[in-house]
Amino acid sequence: MKIVTVSGPPSSGKTSVIIKTIEYLKKDQLEIGVVKFDSLSTYDDEMYKKLGVKVKVGLSGNLCPDHYYMTNIEDSVKWGISEKLDMLISESAGLCNRCSPHIRDVLAICVIDNLSGINTPKKIGPMLRLADIVVITKGDIVSQAEREVFAFRAKQSSPRASIIFINGITGQGAYDLSLRLKEANDYESVIDKKLRFSMPAAVCSYCTGEIRIGEKYQTGNIKKIKL
Amino acid sequence: MAKEDLASFKLGELLAQYDYARDFFISIGINDIDSNRSLKDFAGDINQELLEDAGLNGEQLITNFLAFIDKMETLKKSSCNIVESITIIGGNDKFGQEENIKLELKVGEVISIVGPTGSGKSRLLADIECLAQRDTPTNRQILLNGEIPDMNRRFSIENKLVAQLSQNMNFVMDLSVNDFIKLHAESRMIDHVEKVVQEIVKCANELAGEKFTRDTPLTQLSGGQSRALMIADTALLSLSPIVLIDEIENAGIDRKKAIELLLKEEKLVLISTHDPVLALMGDKRLVIKNGGIHKIIVLSEQEKQYIDVLEKIDKKMLQIRSHLRNGGVIDESITR
Numbered sequence: 001m002k003i004v005t006v007s008g009p010p011s012s013g014k015t016s017v018i019i020k021t022i023e024y025l026k027k028d029q030l031e032i033g034v035v036k037f038d039s040l041s042t043y044d045d046e047m048y049k050k051l052g053v054k055v056k057v058g059l060s061g062n063l064c065p066d067h068y069y070m071t072n073i074e075d076s077v078k079w080g081i082s083e084k085l086d087m088l089i090s091e092s093a094g095l096c097n098r099c100s101p102h103i104r105d106v107l108a109i110c111v112i113d114n115l116s117g118i119n120t121p122k123k124i125g126p127m128l129r130l131a132d133i134v135v136i137t138k139g140d141i142v143s144q145a146e147r148e149v150f151a152f153r154a155k156q157s158s159p160r161a162s163i164i165f166i167n168g169i170t171g172q173g174a175y176d177l178s179l180r181l182k183e184a185n186d187y188e189s190v191i192d193k194k195l196r197f198s199m200p201a202a203v204c205s206y207c208t209g210e211i212r213i214g215e216k217y218q219t220g221n222i223k224k225i226k227l
Numbered sequence: 228m229a230k231e232d233l234a235s236f237k238l239g240e241l242l243a244q245y246d247y248a249r250d251f252f253i254s255i256g257i258n259d260i261d262s263n264r265s266l267k268d269f270a271g272d273i274n275q276e277l278l279e280d281a282g283l284n285g286e287q288l289i290t291n292f293l294a295f296i297d298k299m300e301t302l303k304k305s306s307c308n309i310v311e312s313i314t315i316i317g318g319n320d321k322f323g324q325e326e327n328i329k330l331e332l333k334v335g336e337v338i339s340i341v342g343p344t345g346s347g348k349s350r351l352l353a354d355i356e357c358l359a360q361r362d363t364p365t366n367r368q369i370l371l372n373g374e375i376p377d378m379n380r381r382f383s384i385e386n387k388l389v390a391q392l393s394q395n396m397n398f399v400m401d402l403s404v405n406d407f408i409k410l411h412a413e414s415r416m417i418d419h420v421e422k423v424v425q426e427i428v429k430c431a432n433e434l435a436g437e438k439f440t441r442d443t444p445l446t447q448l449s450g451g452q453s454r455a456l457m458i459a460d461t462a463l464l465s466l467s468p469i470v471l472i473d474e475i476e477n478a479g480i481d482r483k484k485a486i487e488l489l490l491k492e493e494k495l496v497l498i499s500t501h502d503p504v505l506a507l508m509g510d511k512r513l514v515i516k517n518g519g520i521h522k523i524i525v526l527s528e529q530e531k532q533y534i535d536v537l538e539k540i541d542k543k544m545l546q547i548r549s550h551l552r553n554g555g556v557i558d559e560s561i562t563r
Binding site: 100115118126127129130140141145155157172176179 | 250251254255279281282283284287290291294295297298302349353356357362363387390391392393395396397398399400407408410411414415453457460461464465467
């Protein structure tokens with residue numbers, strides 16, 4: 001089964017990009033499944049179902065969404081195998097911009113959008129820097145020059161990656177991405193595989209339910225601003 | 228110096244040779260660079276906390292740096308990558324009907340594309356943009372300079388074939404015209420930034436009805452001024468040899484001059500439009516129907532004779548529009 005991880009900041013267009021790409025993949029009679037990771041709620045599974053794609057949703061609730069992702073990816077792969085999928089796509093938001101759910105040797109896609117501002121590529125960490133493919137969306141509403149500057153900045157941040165422009169409404173560009181997805185590596189399991197980069201650590205008193213403000217309530221892994 | 232050795236060179240030498248390399252370090256939060264050390268040594272014992280914040284380990288830092296230099300060098304050279312023509316080899320329409328055409332389009336030509344909404348104009352433009360090789364729904368094939376293109380082009384921003392311009396596009400950056408063009412020029416890594424800025428502002432002002440200065444914030448430009456600046460910038464700063472114009476409105480911008488400017492810069496201009504005056508600006512007119520190229524009409528002498536008439540009608544409509552805007556009322560004078 002081919003495995004692809006798709007990540008990107010909230011509202012960057014991940015679901016639209018995946019849906020438009022699946023429309024092309026389905027023409028090859030591929031059985032595709034999506035596992036959507038989100039934090040509080042999502043309606044995207046309905047959109048996938050409409051497309052005739054098998055879909056599972058994982059809501060992290062009060063847990064760190066990306067740590068939640070890591071602890072559930074293996075089960076997701078098992079589900080994909082039991083459903084006899086040809087391709088499993090995981091969709092997750094790198095909510096703090098620092099996280100990267102990308103796994104070594106597993107095709108990794110990061111979706112960012114032109115409206116998020118030209119400094120965004122610099123602000124996003126390993127999710128962008130270590131991706132194999134960077135998809136840039138919402139190019140239809142900004143000027144050519146802004147598209148070029150944004151793509152240049154993305155290239156600076158992620159020089160190894162290919163850049164693909166996709167219009168999430170019309171699907172322009174999604175065909176190119178579908179070709180790349182078909183080249184993704186096959187795996188029966190991801191046990192013992194490694195992340196491309198560690199996730200941010202945060203084991204402090206607030207992780208375990210503390211709500212009071214003040215140094216005396218703070219224990220564990222703590223970092224202070226130099227003011 | 229050989230690429231694989233770059234990591235062993237002193238950082239000072241690297242920065243001297245590749246002036247843009249500093250950007251790479253700044254973008255990952257590294258501001259202090261000891262110029263007497265090599266990248267390898269530097270990456271080997273760099274503060275772990277800093278690297279974790281940056282989201283790269285030492286090895287990834289080196290790989291990304293080498294890829295960065297490689298990409299930037301390609302970008303610098305890419306202006307010599309010249310496209311002189313594209314050839315569209317027909318595929319089939321939505322009903323499987325063959326298009327049966329082989330159409331060569333050259334830089335310096337203007338091609339208009341007409342057809343009902345949803346007829347497949349965008350698909351044709353997408354086929355050109357992704358250099359279709361009989362692998363898109365239309366089965367069309369696109370050749371560059373008469374040959375099958377190198378497929379690496381498909382995914383490289385350096386070789387982006389098509390620059391797009393449409394009525395829906397806006398400037399979203401919070402910058403002055405001056406800073407904005409400078410930013411674009413820098414991302415193209417050209418040397419004569421100041422000259423280009425001057426030229427673009429001058430050209431844009433020639434196209435726009437109302438003048439604007441370099442200090443104007445982008446977001447305060449009128450619709451016509453924005454469009455004028457986008458066209459001048461695309462003509463003078465975009466590398467893409469093909470410019471695709473999707474329906475530009477006739478208000479506040481001299482469309483004829485705009486197209487002349489693009490042609491002067493050796494572009495192939497494709498105009499997708501429902502507007503008769505724009506449609507007749509094309510040397511050739513592609514008629515799209517049911518997802519396929521239905522007809523190719525070469526602008527005839529007869530049609531040329533009537534361009535003036537169309538322009539007069541167009542001008543009349545503009546006059547009536549501005550008359551209404553200024554509080555006028557419609558009376559029998561519009562028939563004159």
